Amino acid sequence: MQRVALVTGSSRGIGFEVARQLAARGDRVIVTSRRRESAEKAAKRIGHDSIPHELDVSREDSIDALGSFIERELRQLDVLVNNAAILLDEGRPLSSVPASDFEATFRANVFGPFLVTKRLAPLLRKSAQARVVNVSSGAGQLSSMTSYAPSYSASKAALNAITILFASDLRNARVNCVDPGWVRTDMGGSSAPRSVEEGADGIVWLATLPGNGPTGGFFHDRKRIAW
Ligand SMILES: NC(=O)c1ccc[n+]([C@@H]2O[C@H](COP(=O)([O-])OP(=O)(O)OC[C@H]3O[C@@H](n4cnc5c(N)ncnc54)[C@H](OP(=O)(O)O)[C@@H]3O)[C@@H](O)[C@H]2O)c1
Numbered sequence: 001m002q003r004v005a006l007v008t009g010s011s012r013g014i015g016f017e018v019a020r021q022l023a024a025r026g027d028r029v030i031v032t033s034r035r036r037e038s039a040e041k042a043a044k045r046i047g048h049d050s051i052p053h054e055l056d057v058s059r060e061d062s063i064d065a066l067g068s069f070i071e072r073e074l075r076q077l078d079v080l081v082n083n084a085a086i087l088l089d090e091g092r093p094l095s096s097v098p099a100s101d102f103e104a105t106f107r108a109n110v111f112g113p114f115l116v117t118k119r120l121a122p123l124l125r126k127s128a129q130a131r132v133v134n135v136s137s138g139a140g141q142l143s144s145m146t147s148y149a150p151s152y153s154a155s156k157a158a159l160n161a162i163t164i165l166f167a168s169d170l171r172n173a174r175v176n177c178v179d180p181g182w183v184r185t186d187m188g189g190s191s192a193p194r195s196v197e198e199g200a201d202g203i204v205w206l207a208t209l210p211g212n213g214p215t216g217g218f219f220h221d222r223k224r225i226a227w
Helices: 013-024 036-046 060-074 099-126 150-169 196-207
Strands: 004-007 028-033 051-054 079-082 131-135 174-178 218-220
Touching: 004 013, 004 060, 013 028, 013 036, 013 079, 013 196, 028 036, 028 060, 036 051, 051 060, 060 099, 079 099, 079 196, 099 131, 099 150, 131 150, 131 196, 150 174, 174 196, 196 218
Parallel strands: 004 028, 004 079, 028 051, 079 131, 131 174, 174 218
Antiparallel strands: none
16 A cells, blocks of 8 residues: 655755655655645655645644645555754854744744644554654754754754654654754755765655664664664
8 A cells, every 4th residue: 555654844955855755665745845835846846646735843733734634635644754843043052042043943843743743643553554753963962962053952852852752652653763964955054965865865764664673763874873
């Protein structure tokens, strides 16, 4: 049976490449952006019957609207890639980060994946091949955390914690998080050493794990890394 996959923030960057690769491998992919036109444009480029839909992960009504659409029109979800995120405070010490930036970062990077996964959990529980991939960052590693981008780094550490908790909650699924490395995108900038293809590799690998694959882990280049 064809899998249905949702990739949040798949209008551009790493998310677009993940959606493109999953569609090329045979999944029916739901391509999302905060702007409907961007989702439609990306889905058209991806082809393979992919489905554009609006999604703002920082808004619960938007998450609920997408959940209802999937329940009504597709009645199935097998793969969830929580990729959408924002980076607002690069190079700033934590004490000078505006509370509004800290809150917006946690709303998109932590609350977003939590609410999306929670809303879609009933569909994922019904899947015989459920996979959840949380796109994290090396910046979220507690064991080597620096002041690189304080609210972003803290948000990714929290996303890693949520990954462990959902892995024990969604017993039928493989739930993991991944650091894609430093990738040339709007977020990563043009000096980054990795292409989007290289950044997407570990994410697609986790989204296509076999049923006996790992769950509750943090990976980089297909290898487990420290929290
Ligand atoms: N690039 C890197 O070097 C790097 C390194 C480590 C980890 N990561 C992680 O990899 C993931 C993808 O990063 P990227 O570099 O591809 O980022 P990007 O180029 O900035 O793209 C971000 C994507 O997320 C979407 N997005 C942003 N806020 C959203 C929201 N509130 N609701 C829904 N969608 C939203 C954007 O869509 P619209 O603007 O169309 O809505 C866009 O599709 C992120 O989780 C990031 O933290 C990236």
